[in-house]
Amino acid sequence: MAVSKGICESLTDKEIISKSLEQVEYFACLYDRYEPRFQRYIQKISVCSREEANDILQDAFIKIWKNLNNYDDGLKLSSWLYRIVHNETISFCRKKRSYGKSNVVEIDNSNLINLAEEQPDEIDPEEKYFLTHQVLDQLELKYREVLILKFLEKMSYDEISDVLKIPEGTVAIRINRAKKVFIKLADKQNISFIG
């Protein structure tokens, strides 16, 4: 029996989790709630197609379901979900590479433009800076992921630390370095930024 949209919306994340353990249908509420955000995130981090992002998200939610009893109340639920989705995405990318595909992600400018258009208008200039340029996708994964989490997903250092399972100090250092590499790459390609 499907749970209605109204009921789903009235429940908090934690209520959905506890209800899911009693009645599996409630788990769909969690999926619906996070689907758009995670799909965007997966595409940003891996630059994969929408279909691939769907597959990754399905696998990630199965993992979330299996590990539901391992959720730590002391952690923000969204951080925990992001962690699993992130790991699933990285593991998908690794598998893809091991099947002989190139390590270099082909950049399709139209994807990036779409990505930029997906963002709300009230986006701040710093966010636009990262969004609208292909430089981000040329960064090493460890730099790309922190910039995406910080500037696109608007996470705090503490939340990024929970998602990537690295100390906050390391997060700060990586963001700093990532910004420098980003600017260097952009300069090399004579890309100028607005805002």
Place this chain on the structure above:
Amino acid sequence: MKNAEKLLNTMKEQNIKPIPKWRFTLNRFLIGLAIIISIGIGGLAFSIILFSIQQLGFDLITHMTHSTVEFLLGLLPFIWIILLIIFLVLGMVSIKNSRKGYKLSPARLLAYNTSFSILFGVLFFISGGAQWFEHVFDVNVSSYESVREKKVNMWSMPEKGYLSGTIESITDNSLILRDFSNKRWVIDFKDAKIPAVLDMEEGSEIKLFGQMISKTEFKASELKPWGGNQRFYNGRNGNKKNKD
């Protein structure tokens, strides 16, 4: 079909269930246990290193004429140093794998882990546990060279000016010493430096710096108390009495 429905269908078709809570609890318990064991054994190793330093002392270094580095290497309780390093690393790995362990930087991990091991080691050493544990280890592991054995060997080199043993009798300027291999020596201590803490009486165990005059005579330049609690050692010669 909505993606959420597709997900529910997959879960139902494949009968995927959440992993039971007890498995995660057990996992966390095992990690906690690994942390405690690592800190415990690390602390134990550290306490025996402290005991070795206390027992062997490094006052001999100032009197050494041959290679000090070689001498120092011979004294180092390698097995305990290696154990300490191994369990510090294991402790760090265990803490890193605990729920919030990833929040700690490697430097902090090392600092916390080392501090706990040192704290436990010092407490164990102060309570006398290190000496007891070292003795138990000595008795049960045949190839192990105990701190006492090392100490006896170190202070049984009369030709190099180091001698030790028990006072058998004493006069104004000389005494009879039975060394740890049961050999008798006549010690001339007329010009020797004698610390106030040294009990110059029959039955006292002492160590001496000086010069070997003959196969049974030794001229002491400095006398020191042997040091160390004797309650775990029944014999005089420092051998593993209980092993046989």
